[in-house]
Amino acid sequence: MFNLHERKQSKVFNRRTFFLLSVKLGIFSVIGWRFFDLQILNSKKYKTLSKKNQINVAIIYPVRGEIRDRNNIVIASNKKVYDLYIIPEQTNNLENTLNNLNDYIEISFKQKRKIINLSEKVKKFESIKIIEDLNWKDLEVIETNKIHLDGLHLEEDFQRIYPGNNAFSHILGYISQPDKKEVNLPYISKMPKLDIGKTGLEKYLNEDLIGIAGKKEIEVNSYGRVIREISLDPSQKGKNLQITIDSRLQKFTFDELQSHKAGSIVVLDINSGEILSMVSTPSFNPNLIIKKPNVEYWKSLLGNPLSPLTFRSVQGLYSPGSTFKMIVALAALKHKLVNPKTTTFCNGKIEYGDRLYHCWKTKGHGKMNLENAIKESCDVYFYELSKKIGINKMATVAYELGLGQAYDIGLENEKKGIIPSKKWKKENLNENWYAGETLNAAIGQGYSLSNPLQLAVMIARFASNGKKITPTLFKRNDEVIFGQIEYLSQFSNIIKDALFKAVNEQKGTAYKSKSNDYFFSGKTGTSQVKKITQAERESEEFRKKTIEWKNKDHALFVGYAPSKNPKYAISVIIEHGGSGASTAAPIVKRTFDYIMKLKI
């Protein structure tokens, strides 16, 4: 049955089977012998070793760096706090001690049970945290009654604190425990329990603020009890960093917004592009986010329809409204499509296509030249002008003046907004551009969207006669040299004269807010939220009726001061604030008053 090969194979096979089995038995014996050697012959040695003390390495967490404003005033810092701990084995009776403690500081039954349960799980000599961040009164009570409170002790810790509360919260953000992804960040490896910045500059600057961990070698016995400290390599505090915000101005502008539901103010230093103030309301208090338990506070933030977590200055998008008219004017001057002296007649509306386009002044402005059209914000003039310019030329100028782009100032989710153009509409809506839409765009309505920071940059570029100023939150050491928008230096005096007159001459839209001590210039804007129907426009009822808050227009103002040699640029937006002239311009005036007083 078997042929020669198979018989030979069988023979080889059997031989090798037995050989390999013997090899395996041999190796097993070696392993067995190894364990015999370890566990029987040398067991005495290892038993002694096992009773010997071990060296444990503990990580010392670094203290987070501080953040200061431009005048070195601390705006994010660390507060020394005291936590209360208990060591079960140092008490006569854990429950008694906790009951005694309850005489001085209230400890809920639930909390007590939790501590007692925990004490059964951990080793007797390990500390259990009872209370975090004791207040001074409790601290004192515990110190004076120490005799009745065996086994309790205090430990020092640091808690992040933001002295400015709600005023700085969007810029600074807050810190918290890292999530699963963040734990793997290289600069916090080995420090899994370290709080890190989660939003705002706290997040952006994590790497610098965190510092370097230290370590402590401790000798412990075989049960883990600490015998002594062997070596200490202290941690290094994170860097202290400075930002360009002036905290006085920040608080002032923040308070200015308090009489309104929602809005934003941005103030720039025109020479350096440094952001002096940037506030957004409603805001949140980072100190309440850090303090546990914070569940209720989170719920209230997330449940607020005005979304307090949104940083409107960079994340909020609004139609620029009439503030966009200076762009249109500049585009016309650049392409030599307007003679500043020629006039257009405004009778309150024009017809284009089969639609009527209204001026905000129903009666009409009468004869208007370029300067007056900016000063009095005549819509009809700009409707006519935009027909000559076309949307694409306006879009190019808008982009060069700083709209439609993000400045990456270190805050997440900075919105670019929209500068509409034929190409933009085709790419994003897949529709052709209608000629009538150019008219809407000319008064900053329609698709146009900008954030308050962009508007501040825009007015700063006008004010500086065309320097391509970019904003920053970090000090620029030397005199920065910005690029130059050539055509703007040529025409800026025409537009700046108009902006001056808008505030400082009768009939100017912001004339009521002018200052008697110094001059500032600017442009009001009112960005329409709800479309007004033809019927509403014509009914007298509508004019008198108070409009529901959410349907009111947004009030805008962009401006700079002083009018001669401008130093500060500002943009103010009050959501549903009504008109720019009545709501935003007075805020600008008061803010400039304050800046002049401060002499930043």
Place this chain on the structure above:
Amino acid sequence: MNLLNLKKINLLFIFIIIILALIGTAALYSAGEAEFDLWAKKHIIRFFVFLIIIFLIASIDIKIFYKYAYFLFFMSLLLLLSVEIIGTLGKGAERWINIFGFSVQPSELIKINIILALAKFYNDLRFDRIGKIRNTFFPLLFIFVPTSLIALQPDLGTAVTIILLGLFIMFQSGVRIWKFFLAGIVTLFSFPFLWQSIKPYQQKRILSFLNPESDPLGQGYQLIQSKIALGSGALQGKGFLGGTQSYLQYLPEKQTDFIFTLIGEEFGFIGVSFILLLFFILILIAYFISIKSRHIFGRILAIGVATNLFLYVVLNTAMVSGLLPVVGIPLPLISYGGTAMLSIMISFGLLLNVEINANNTSLNK
């Protein structure tokens, strides 16, 4: 599939693996600091689910495994390759792939398929042709293609295991002895090159194995702690749940690769020898099954399974006792971990299948 075949199943084998799995459960209960839900529960549930898989595999006609041996090999090779690609894209050492919600480690599965493929190859090969170059070349391909993929992951421990497994099977199948000597010499001379090609952390592991004191807080420390735990366990051990946990705190993988240390500490030399004995009995049973089988496919398959088990046990125990560097190999049926258990249970299923089909001579030519 014929469930009636199961009447012929090796009950002694089944009995021993149940005991081992129960020991594993107890050890994991201890490793979880007397918490059953942490690891122990999942371990024992997995075992009994996989036990059903053993019965299913054992009752399938062996001809099916023979017929699809190469196909299965290529499928698992593809799986391995896809992990490699996903891993490269994910920028990390990826060893896992997600299939229908299960995390599967293809490097574990490929071991079984290498055994199957080699068993089929030598079953089909006429013995007088075994000396031809191409008949050495193909088995080497079966071994080294997956190995190099696994080494790239990088998972040196598994790669070395597979090479050893393959060489054992080739030797068993009758490949000329001088070829093994030649391979040995080549390896020796290429050692400097190999040393350069492995990752720094792997070099560090080997160095710290040679001189544990050089890295007292890292890998070396782990070894010293493991040895102290084992040694202080002495003859009888410190008793169940009596292990001084402070040592084991330094063993980051006490529930997986270092579970044997915990057993050695708590049950002493008696416990250790008992477990080693049980494993050796399993290997002996596999050899009996191999000898009883009347076809080469079954014989090699059984010895492959035995060798696979042998390598797991020997490498793991040698590692924890400081005879070998820390390579990351679990102890079958006792260490926590799903894929390793699944793969070893599948291999047991195949082994019991060989015994049931010992007289199926239709595989012979």
